[in-house]
Amino acid sequence: MPAIQVNHLGKSYGRFQAVNDISFEVEAGTVFALLGRNGAGKTTTIELLTGFQKPDTGTVRVLRLDPIRDRAQVRGNVGIMLQEAGFFPELTAGHTVEIWRDFTPAARPASEALELAGLTAKEKTKVRQLSGGEKRRLDLALALLGRPDGLFLDEPTTGMDPEARRNIWQVVRDLAARGTTVLLTTHYLEEAQQLATKLAIMDRGEIVIGGDMAETLAARVGRVSFELPSVIRPGELPLPATVRGSLAVVQAADPDLAAQTLLSWASERGLRLRRLEARTASLEDLFLELAQSYEIPQNDVSAGSDRPGRSGDARA
Known part of the structure; x- marks a missing residue:
């Protein structure tokens, strides 16, 4: 039980x-x-x-x-x-x-x-x-x-x-x-x-x-991020990516496989992908996803009081 x-x-x-x-x-x-x-x-x-x-x-x-x-x-x-x-x-x-x-x-x-x-x-x-x-x-x-x-x-x-x-x-x-x-x-x-x-x-x-x-x-999407080479445009990448400044981010169900694909593509072109990072989804990613789905302020995901007018003391 x-x-x-x-x-x-x-x-x-x-x-x-x-x-x-x-x-x-x-x-x-x-x-x-x-x-x-x-x-x-x-x-x-x-x-x-x-x-x-x-x-x-x-x-x-x-x-x-x-x-x-x-x-x-x-x-x-x-x-x-x-x-x-x-x-x-x-x-x-x-x-x-x-x-x-x-x-x-x-x-x-x-x-x-x-x-x-x-x-x-x-x-x-x-x-x-x-x-x-x-x-x-x-x-x-x-x-x-x-x-x-x-x-x-x-x-x-x-x-x-x-x-x-x-x-x-x-x-x-x-x-x-x-x-x-x-x-x-x-x-x-x-x-x-x-x-x-x-x-x-x-x-x-x-x-x-x-x-x-x-x-x-495991059911959430992971990500691979890297510094986009200056000679490459986002559309030339082998996988769809979001580019913010110089950082490219690829959403992937299997981030390790996505990273291998990117490295092979870069190697064929004699390029180096700096700041490459592949990671599975984290709780932080999940909270950010929920923040968008439920309109939760992103700076308000901590534990605290849920009773009106209270400061967070869990005692009755």
Whole structure:
């Protein structure tokens, strides 16, 4: 049985339909990315999955439990990392984890949780002295205290430097490999592509794309780009290309084959294709495609609050 089951889920705030008849499943040990622009419905969906909100329509099961009816059992078996957390600024990171352990059944040792989050060196540092990225890691340490079977990560690496972000990626991979089910939202598209094997992209409360990450991207068109030789006109190329300035771009279902075709053509003419790059479709390409299809502003594809008048805090 899937670790998370969502069937025809709906939630409104007045006339605003935040979540509109969505359905998806997440198998145990899977990293599932819930993506979309600000206001797409992700935050409300997480609130419904974790029992912070009651659905208007549809059903939710997390680890075979109803997050509303079986709230205590669900909270005891899942870890939740919200967009913002309320810490006492004068407590140290270590003391914060120790206090949290008192409310967490079968909690890990504080030192183990801090190590998982990469905060061992900050154990005696006051929370107010932690950077934004370090506070996010403290959030993660608290979410992992109870050795959860399910983990909800809402923007887990915001404010982290690249090294810290990749360290957290490895923690998530290790947890999934041991059977933990992870649902995450993130506005770092590379992060989602690196971690998730399944995805759902929401827009205006609905899931517009969902399924296997690799299959979804493989179905999109890749591209080959290169610097157009000054002696060549676009119409002379062996494949149709869009030229922007000196850069030519060829859309191709098989970018490797397209690149070989271009290189063979250039070799026959004694030409060199500078800055040649062939790549399959990425999540960024997919979002740009959706931005055009659904008129989504291209600078507005991050995770955030989908509730009118709210700033993005996922708590009820």
